[in-house]
Amino acid sequence: MSIVKKPKAISNWYLPGILSGMGFTFKKLIKNLFNPKGMPTLNYPEEHYQYGPRFKGNHVLTVKKDGSLRCTACMLCATNCPADCIKIVASEHEDPTVEKYPISYEIDMLRCVFCGYCEEACPVDAIRMGPEWQTPALNGGNFTYDIQHLAYRPNLKGGIQSRLDDEERHKAGI
Amino acid sequence: MEIKLLSEHYDKPEYRSLEGYKKHDGYRVLAKALKMDPKAIVEEVKASGLRGRGGAGFPTGVKWGFLPDNGEPRYLLCNADEGEPGTFKDRLMMERAPHQLIEGMIISAFAIGSKKSYIYIRGEYDDSIRIVREALKEAYSAGFLGQNILGSGFDHDMDVYVGAGAYICGEETGMISSLEGKKGQPKLKPPFPAVKGYLGKPTIVNNVETLAAVIPVVDKGAQAYRQHGTEKSAGTKLFSVSGNVVKPGTYEVALGYPLMDLINNECGGLKPGRKLKAVIPGGSSAPVLTAEECAQANMDYESLAQLGSMLGSGAVIVIDDSNCMVDLLGVIMHFYHHESCGQCTPCREGTGWLNKIVHSVLSGQGRLQDIDLIVRVSEHMMGRTICALSDAAALPAISFVKKFRDEFEFYVREGRSKVKGAAHVEM
């Protein structure tokens, strides 16, 4: 957004403005030089800020007890996604109690706006947004995350299990 | 006081056979009827005020009058699929006097001009099936069935059809479906069976007792028959009394007979030390009457309707204070859930739902709102379906909850029956 101000006569007198600005800068410079702990900024990447657990960072696909995906490929997340960055291909599962599952689930992270609608749309707690947010990559890095990455990347240590239990639900006749 | 128009000779074992039946004036009325004008018989039955004894109480003569005059073959079906819990009068009639039924049917068939009739007997009635089949053989060999009956020129064939044990086949269109070889499910009305019934032809369906009652009507005339009973409910009726009475059984009394007299005089009253709690006067589908209501009840169609119940098939179930009404409703709901044919959604789902609610109360998991829910679900089942089965399930549910609410609330709060020592039947 740009704010355009109409030029006034006083705008031509730029020197006082510059001097007062430089004064503020040097005041802060000297203060931070002698008292570095008071600085509000972090020395990234040496220092990391710890966000709260409800931070909406990179997506995680949750898994069932046996380690398979919870996702039923209902496509509600993809339907709800305002950035249109989720692509799912569904297929028929051999197990009739599972019936439908995704054979491919891809999120284009470069398109994702981290709105969290996918998480909210999910009826089975299969997709969550985790605290992880630093995922830079060099030229040629892959930002289209697939099932392998979303559900089983190494830092998830075998996948995140949802607290919902299908078998219990099934037994309860829900 | 018992008036035995039909059941006079039921106590005599020989009455079952053709010989014995003839000895007691059997088939005499048939001979008389075959000499009459069929239309005169229909008029006589109309005038007698004879009403259907199967449950609905529709005037028989009027029903016969619905047959269209289009020359199509007509069928007479005898509804012997006596499935209503608490009813056992038809069974007694078929086992003690099969020829009475056959004679009544031939007369009725002659009156409506039918050449073929079926007796649809409930599959569980092994004895009845055997006895009626034997009786049919006897009747054929004696010339009461077949070609040119008693030289009158009237031909008639009769067959026994055995049901497979579905309550819903006691409903007339359900019975027709079953007889046609289809799944026993009631059919949409209109068209009514009298216009389009068995195999799409005009069909009359009557109860065993109704058909047998045609004999005294034709024999003594409408006026003589009307002397028994009340103005609108004429004649006598067989009542099957069961439950907590000293002498349960089938009793023939005139319609309009006080309910308490039936219990106290004919049935020997309740067991000593017990108090009357409730009576279901017309089979399990009739709303229950409390002890106070019983005192005003007469056993006829109008009096019971006034009390919010119905005469139904005349199955009086007497309940004394040793019974738990919640448990009893559980049994009734289980029955209707099991017997719903599954066609119409409110009945299919509603009977199952009611059964589950009542049983969750019985298992101690009930919630207070469940009691109201039983009433609400029942109210929305009533009058919404093709046949009356959903009403039959809803009516007792509503009446049980409304009249014995304290027992239901006690069960929900305490998780046990208010009646001490009432056995809980696990379904």
Next chain:
Amino acid sequence: MLKCKINGKEMEVPQGTSIIEAFKLSGQDIAHYCWHPGLSVAGVCRLCMVEIEGQPKLQIACNTMVQDGMVINNNSETVKDVVRWGLDFHLINHPLDCPICDQAGECGLQDQYMQFGKYDPEMAERKVKKRKVVDLGPTVVLDSERCILCSRCVRFTDEVSKTHELGIFNRGDRSEIGTFKDRPLDNKYSLNTVDICPVGALTSKDFRFRQRVWYLKTAESICPGCSTGCNVNVYYNEEGLWRVRPRHNPEVNGHWMCDEGRDTYKYVNRKARLLEAKMGHRDNWTLESPGAAAKAAGQKLREVIEAHGPESVALVLTGQYTTEELETAVQKFKGDLGSSLVYHWVNNPESFEDFDGILLRGDKNPNTKGLLKILEQEGVSLTWKDLESRVQQGQIKTVVVAGPENQSVFPDFVEKVNLLAGVENVVWLTACPHSVLDSREKATWQIPLKTYIEKAGSFINHQGKTQSFEVGTVIVSSALTLAEAATLLVGQELEVSSGDRLAELTRKKNFFTETRGAL
């Protein structure tokens, strides 16, 4: 005509109209599941309850006929309450597995609950468990839990396909749809049961889990599967077509269509299509854009005519193209090239007149009548034998074939290609590739054509009824229509439509690029 009043609206309906039909005629909403205009009345869902003035009990609209002077309404609180509860009864044992249910998005339960529902479920008991993923036959899968037992599918197999495979087994809330042992649901119309199923109980094996219906757009078209010309809706997205379903037309197909016709979407999709023109012969093909290839072929055609005269060039047509295309092709061929050798390729002459009594016809071309009409109009009456003898005598140097779009219904495809093996040049216009064409020894041009859904035009069905249709979607944008190909073949240029200039001028401008300028 009978006068009646529906929700206060006066209207006239013909004798013998049921109340629910009158409601549909008046355009007012009425909840229903079991009633279907193409089937008998079952009256089991009990949702279409209406109040009729003068009758104490509510009546079901599907089994009650309109009588003169009837005053009917379904907007009173009583009726609304009944419908709300009726829907709740339907739902108490419904599994609500919409996330994995294929019907979600076009489900009768979802739609009607949104419109008429109670929104306050009171069912707290266990649901009845039934069979899931039941294989009913080669085309259909059943989920008994989702079934609301409306019996539409049972009535369909009893009344329309008359195959009687389905039935309702057991009773009460244990009732289930099922087939008899060793008698799977296997008939030529089985997928209609999926269409009429108001819930996700019956799903098509072909479409199951492939797409969510809300991603699909609909276009109206005519089935090219046979000469019946069933009216259809095709469902497509940017990837292509996903399914074909019947569209109601009482004069042609009623509410139904056959399973064969539903497969016609398959050859339309990119995977099955010829995407670029191929020029050359066996093991030596060059790829070219369709337009350029057609021009090159046209060049060759004119060379042949110059060398051997116009009677050395023949045109073979199939009844798979629109009347307009066929007319242009014949006119261009006769008028501009001067050859009168136009032939009709009849694919299966022995079963051409077959009819199964419902919809399926032996003539597997949508426009045989149209082709015959054009041939008659243009005075062409050559037989196939004539072509055979001319080919054998070597009189014909070049053949242009408007080959079949749907190759699977042309059992003599290979035979016909082999017949033309000796012809020096063959210009084969086709939507789909074929290995036999690729192995031709002599000069061949394979030029991709558009399929029925990608062009506008009309088919004339077996009754002589002209049914026109519009462009639904475009799958292979560079492919030509037969008319365009014929124009290019005779050496003319295509008219370029410049699009709608006015629409472009009045188009809504993008604020960010047009007005605001750079930051």
